[in-house]
Amino acid sequence: MKLAADRVLGLCLIGLAAFVAVQAVRLHVPFSYDPVGPKAFPLILAILLAALSLVLVLKPGSNGHWPDRSLAVKLLAVLAALLVYALLFTRLGFVVTTLLAAVALARIFAAPWGKALLTGVLMAVGSYYLFTAGLGISLPSGEWLRPFI
Amino acid sequence: MFDFLIQGFGVALSPLNLGLAFLGALLGTLFGALPGIGPINGIAILMPLAYTLGLPAESALILLAGIYTGAEYGGRMSSILLNVPGDAGAVMTTLDGHPLAKQGLAGPALGLSAVSSFVGATLAILGLTLFAPLLAEVAVMFGPAEFFALMVFAFASMSVMMGKDPTKTAIGAVLGVLIGTVGVDSGTGVLRYTFGMPELYDGIDFVVMIIGLFAISEILLMLEHANRKDADGDIPPLGRVFVTLKEVLYCKGAMLRSGLIGFIIGVLPGTGASVAGAVSYTTEKRLSDKEGTFGSGDMRGLAAPESANNAAAAGSFVPMLTLGIPGSGTTAVLLGALMLYNITPGPMMFSERPEVAGGLIASLYIGNLVLLALNLPLAGVFARVLTIPRWVLVPGIAILAFVGVYQLHSDLTAIYLMLIIGVFGYLLRKLGFSLAPVILGYVLGGLMEQNLRRALSISGGEVEILWRSGISLGLWIAAAALLVLPWLLPKMMKARLGRA
Known part of the structure; x- marks a missing residue:
């Protein structure tokens, strides 16, 4: 058997189905007013999923185009930028983190430095005022910045 | 019978809702035109804002529906000008739209597609007005067993x-349903x-799900095109801006037929604009392509899918408003948005919440006019x-x-x-x-389980109840036929050919 993306996926999904089924069976139900209870539905889904995944393993489709190395690096960079954005979102406040994230994302998407910085500044400041003053959404303001302004 | 519509126009013509319909149409066209952001992404991005602004349910729905129909208009821009479909519904538009643009007729092509979109959508909205209340009357008789069978049919x-x-x-649909089972089981507690995470007790939030699934994945996917500099090509000159009446009349047959096809396909649960575009294009090609001009810039080949995909968008509101079963991925998102307001669309909506159902339908009429008015003169601006x-x-x-996502609970876990x-x-x-099946499964899964369990508690655990009534039996048979026929038909054809 040839190793195809669909085969790997199918096997992973069968694993998922097994996990779902085991978790459902192990649910502790103190009482249930209806004859079905909370276990049956996930069990049916697990069986369906396993059956469909088996079809995928036996008859995999085409492999599709997967990212090459340089694209994979960029992909990870985007994810890292988003993750750092999330990590610092409340700590540094909306404006600073958004500025950093927007510049980073613009750079990854091949913007020159000048344009990336301009995009970042305009977007961070503009969206902050739009959301807080315009739409009344409260965003982390980054209290630590106050003494410096 | 049309009380709901009169009441609806009363709702939709209030200054706030009129403004929102206009805003939705404008934003929708922009979102549809932007590469990679289709109707679902547009709605996903704006839905949390509509919710935070404290808009009443009908106003939020009017805004979001405006974005939906607007995006179907906007999707044609990149199809015609760049040969890159803006969303799935606009794939067929590229076939004759782009050749027209290459012949220097980009302006008339955009104008014609706006007019065909208008014709298709108007037909479908009329259909929606006529059929939705009738279907709702039938659907009132549906019990949990019938609803369960209906959802099986939809899937x-x-x-x-x-x-x-x-x-x-x-x-994809099963995965979506599974994601929907996360959280407290409403029947037993x-x-x-949830793996011991309190954040998951209420299940995976709808907004988190939609934005993650569509917006974030879109960012990652766009990366593949980031460096394809100018691969999209330059925008061809628009040429003369307006489409002539003669050109529109030349395509009237294609528009009307495709509008009807689009509406019917839109009404069927689970099938949306992309299917409608494909079916109408092939039908029109078979009917009227006598000289073999389809595919090389025939106006009718542009009018057909444009009329059909807008008709399908409006048609997919029929099952969503009357049965609570969305007809497309985008209406599934709208359904989820309504559930945020604790409104479960279904047969009772026309009698219990006529301002929501009627207001939405009335706003579709208004939005459609706004879209035509926006798109005919401003095509050049949107093209930018x-x-x-x-x-x-x-x-x-x-x-x-x-x-x-952050403004939902001011919480990082959601992010x-x-x-x-x-x-x-x-x-x-x-x-x-x-991704549409995933989101459909996620939205419908909870309802599906509830109806299954309700049906079986009525019968005391006897499974027979699921197919005892005529309606549910019919739906089961229809579902089975749908699953078996595509596999069986080619074999039967082959057998017949082999004998002959």
């Missing part, structure tokens, strides 16, 4: 019609698949949107996604969850899944 029809690979469509570089677009989407779902969505798309 079956979706598996066959949506996407290239029925197995993957079905897997038992926690399912296509030149926005991705390095502006991507940070913008990221900011809207983060703010949209992490959104990122995880985004990666999951990206992987699914790379593996050839379409």
Whole structure:
């Protein structure tokens, strides 16, 4: 058997189905007013999923185009930028983190430095005022910045 | 009988709702025109804002529906000008639209597609006004067993019609339903698949799910095109801006037929604009392509899919408003948005919440007029949107996604969850899944389980109740036929050919 993306996926999904089924069976139900209870539905889904995944393993489709190395690096960079954005979102406040994230994302998407910085500044400041003053959404303001302004 | 519509126009013509219909149409056209942001993404990004602004349910729905129909208009821009479909519904538009643009007729092509969109949508909205209340009257008789059978039918029809690979469509739907089971089980209070995380007790939030699945995965997917500089090509000159009456009349048959086809396909649960575009194009080609001009810039080949995909968009509101079963991925998102307001669309909506049902339908009439008025003269302006570089677009989407999710509970866990779902969505798309079944499964799964359990508690656990009534039996048979026929028909044809 040839190793195809669909085969790997199918096997992973069968694993998922097994996990779902085991978790459902192990649910502790103190009482249930209806004859079905909370276990049956996930069990049916697990069986369906396993059956469909088996079809995928036996008859995999085409492999599709997967990212090459340089694209994979960029992909990870985007994810890292988003993750750092999330990590610092409340700590540094909306404006600073958004500025950093927007510049980073613009750079990854091949913007020159000048344009990336301009995009970042305009977007961070503009969206902050739009959301807080315009739409009344409260965003982390980054209290630590106050003494410096 | 049309009281709901009169009341609806009363709602839709209030200054706030009129403004929102206009805003929705404008934003929708922009979102549809932007590469990579289709109707679902547009709605996903703006839904949290509509919710935070404290808009009443009918106003939020009017805004979001405006975005939906507007995006179907906007999707044609890049199809015609760049040969890149803006969303799935506009794939067929490229076939004759882009050749027209290359012949220097980009302006008339855009104008014609606006007019065909208007004709198709108007037909379908009229159909919606006529059929939805009738269907609602039938659907009132539906019990839990019938609803369960209906959802099975919806998933079956979706598996066959949506996407290239029925197995993957079905897997996507099952995964969506599974994601929907996370959280407290409403029947017993038992926690399912929460892994001890209190943040998951209420289940995976709808907004987190939509934004992660569509917006974040879209950012990751756009990366593949980031460096394809100018691969999209330059925007051809628009030429003369207006389409002539003669050209419109030349296509009237194509528009009307395709509008009807689009409406019917839109009404079928699980099939949306992309199927409608494809079916109408092939039908029109068979009927009127006498000289073999389709595919090389025939106006009728442009009018057909444009009329059909807008008709399908409006038609997909029929099952959503009357049965609570969305007709497309986008209406599934709208259904979820209504559920945020504790409104479960279904047969009772026309009698219990006529302001929501009627207001929405009335706003579709208004939005459609607004769209035609916006799109005919402003095509050139909207075309400029296509030149926005991705390095502006991507940070913008990221900011809207983060703010949209953060403002739900002022909580970072939701943002992490959104990122995880985004990666999951990206992987699914790379593996050839379409995301609409996932979202349909996620939205319908909970209702499906509730109806199954309610039906079986009525019968005291006897499974027979699920197919005892004529309606439910019919739906089961229809579902089975849908699943078996595509597999059986070719074999039967082959057998007959072999004998002859």
